[in-house]
Amino acid sequence: MPKKLSSNKKILICLASIFVLTTALLLANLISMITFPVSQSSQEVHVNSFELHFLSVNKSQNELSAKALANDYQSIGAGGFIWKNGDYFYVASSAYQNKNDALLVQTNLKNSQIESEIFSLTFKDFSVNGTFDSEEKKVLQKALTISYISYQNLYDIAISLDTGVYNETSAKLAVNAVHSAISMTLSDFQTLFSNEENEIFKNIDTTLKNIKKISTALCSGTKISEKQTYSSLIKYRYLEILNEYSLLISKE
DSSP, X not given: OOHXXXXXXXXXXXXXXXXXXXXXXXXXXXXXXXXXXXXOOEEEEEEOOEEEEEEEEEEESSHHHHHHHHHHHHXXXXXOEEEEETTEEEEEEEEESSHHHHHHHHHHHHHTTOOOEEEEEEEOOEEEEEEEOHHHHHHHHHHHHXXXXXXXXXXXXXXXXXXXXXXXXHHHHHHHHHHHXXXXXXXXXHHHHTTXXXXXXXXXXXXXXXXXXXXXXXXXXXXXXXXXXXXXXXXXXXHHHXXXXXXXXXXX
């Protein structure tokens, strides 16, 4: 075989090999992009519903009357937050995840000659639709759950204070940690979603700002009434935070 023809054949074989290899690499890369996406997106961020059991130490059909009644209870450790439910304004002492806990406290109050009643509320599930990458989903999920998480943490702090596990100083330090988490959640949310025009994002932003104001007031020790105990103040503030969340999900 002539040398020139042999040389051309080698070149063609080499070019064909390069083409096959390049095609294989491109195909492998395409398959990897389909199978292993760099950033997964989500169409929805969802928060489940939950139920809480409120212990009320008094009620009135007049809000001002209910607030006047609350002061006396705040001096003995009840939250005394005014919660509107149906036709009544309830002087809520606290809210419990477990109804048996509410019943136990109700029994203790009765032994102290204080009448009370329990009403239960379901906070409906809540969803935000859109296309979110993993970081956006994480931040949005935290923004939607920070109210409930803050309630849980503050509830635990109040219980620890009431049972002597915490003194007032250690309770205040724990409250500061809750406030820091709320502040970070608001900051992260505003970093990622400040330019969103959808009304739901504006509502979430407003709720987070209000919750931060509530936790700031708690950290500063701002009392609702002159003789209010610190335990009462913690309870009042976590009930106030729950109320903000209730208002948010009612706008959906």
